[in-house]
Amino acid sequence: MSAPTRTGLELDDIQRGVLSPRPTPYAATYLVFRIDDRAHGRELMRRASAVVTSAADSVSPLGETWVSVAVAFHGLEALGVPRASLDTFVWEFRQGMAARAKALGDVGESGPEHWEAPLGTSDVHVVLTAVAPDTTRLEAALDRARPVYDQLPGVTAIWRQDCYALPTETEHFGYRDGVSHPAVEGSGIAGSNQLEALLKAGEFVLGYRDEIGGIQTPQPEVLGRNGSYAVFRKLHQRVAEFRRYLRDNATGPEDEELLAAKIMGRWRSGAPLALSPQHDDPALGADPHRRNxxxxxxxxxxxxxTPSGCHIRRANPRDASVAGEVRLHRMIRRGTVYGPPLPEGVLEDDGADRGLMFAFIGAHLGRQFEFVQSEWMNDSVFFGGGSARDPVTGSHDGVTGFTIPQRPLRRRLPPLPRFVVTRGGEYCFLPGLSALRWLGDLQD
Incomplete structure (x- = not known):
């Protein structure tokens, strides 16, 4: 392969799932596999290299339908990747998500001891993700992917999660999701914020220069280059409890919606407080060119x-003056709804499992995902807010509330319960297509 130019991403070797925003609406399925036989695992990689869509194939006969394949650290071990190569991956990836639970705020009821089996165990080896605009095309994509793992008795499917996205693009708390997407240099994909400068490709794809001029590439280069790290997390949402908290702390329906906007930083339509501070503006929320x-x-x-402690300002402080260079912590985030929606207006939990399958894509697990999770979502020192946590996804202990800056007196809300509970997840590596073939050709 030729050396990259400043913007020369080798799109034909990068999995499409790394850079492409997901279609709207869409459906998705996550399949987890355990490799019990090394030879069959390698055959799985060989077959996957022929099915995975590249980032260069943004327009294809399949439309906005694609399959991605990621490998956990235990999966690389099961494939027989040499120890010298394994040791070149970042240490957070080598440890795995369960071992990083305390740093991530996955404690108490979100702790690994309560995760959904087999998540968080050494049995999670390969994660196959299929994405399509609707369930019909998703099933077709899964049918096309089935030969990848079919008739390989040494590869066992051990977990499946079906997801979907509504035409409204909302998640279970009622907010429009998937609004923000960074612009990656060389990707050809526009970012969602026209005021944000292009981010160096090496922030998201391994083997390219990042914002500080470094190049991170697991070795050998054919394995690491054009890959990325992926974080998968299953997050259960306590919708009824969230609704009750808003109702109990609002003076009426209008104030309830304002409170919901102050907690998130956006109205439920997706319209940001920054552009529509007094009332919701559904037309703005639906406009991808203005809403971000x-x-x-x-x-x-x-x-x-927009309160400094609200969800979207924590996740991306943009140009705000905070402790830490914001551009070094930018991430590609994707969320996919699972489980049935709780009927509108219902304030009591019906016992159904519903929530979000969260995915992070980036080249720096430590200073991107883990930093944001520990320093920005579960702390407030970075903007001078003490120990308060993210009001929506923070690992709350029923002690800390939420403060809304306003004149003449700030508004303080009572302690927040935990609205989101981690049900499991894993750190994975998204190999380039050449790397998938290299993994398939490994010899003992």
């Missing part, structure tokens, strides 16, 4: 419009 083009530091440094 705004800044904080220039227009709202104190958080009177």
């Amino acid at each position: 083009t705004f800044l904080y530091g220039r227009d709202d440094p104190a958080g009177f419009t």
Whole structure:
């Protein structure tokens, strides 16, 4: 392969699932496999290399339908990747998500001891993800992917999660999701914020220069180059409890919606407080060219419009003055709904399992996903807010509340319960297509 130019991403060797935003609406399925026979595992990689769609194939006969294949650290071991190569992967990946639970806030009822089996165990080796605009095309994609693992008795399917996205693009708490997407240099895919400069490719794809000029590439280069790290997390959402909290702390229906917006940083339609501070604006929320083009530091440094502690400002402080260079912690995030929606207006839990399959894509597990999770979502020191946690996804202990800056007196809400419970997940590696073939050709 030729050396990359400044913007020369080798798109034909990068899995499409790394860079491409998902279609709207869409359906998705996550399949987890355990490799019991090394030879069969390698055959799985060989077959996968012929089925996985590349980032260069953004327009194809299959439309917005694709399959991605990721491998956990235990999966690389099961495939027989030499120890010298395994040791070149970042240490967070080598440890695995369960071992990183305390740093991530996965404690108490979110702890690995309560995770859904087999998540968090050494049996999670390969994660196959299929994405399509609807369930019919998703099933067709799964049918096309079935020969990848069919008739390989040494490869066992051990877990499946079916997901979907509504035409409204909302998740179970009622907010429009998937609004923000960074612009990656050389990808040819526009970012969602026209005010954000292109991010170096090496922030998201291994083997390219990142924002600080470094190049991270697991060895040998054919294995690491054009790959990325992926974080998969199953997050259960306590919808009824979230609704009750809003109702119990609001003065009426209008105030309830304002409170929901202050907690998230956006109205439920997706319209940001930064652009529509007084009322919801569904037309703005539905406009992908306007709903994410705004800044904080220039227009709202104190958080009177968009609270510094709200969910979206924590996840991406943009140009706000915070501890830590924001561009070094940018991530590609994707969420996919699972489970039946709780009927509108219902305030009591019906016992159904519903939530979000969260995916992070990036080249730096430590300073991207883990930093944001530990320093920005589960702490507030970075903006001077003490020990408060993210009001939506934070690992709350029923002690810390939420503060809304306003004049003449700030509004303080009572302690927050835990609205989101981790049900499991794993750190994975998304190999390039050449790397999939290399894994398939390994010899003992």
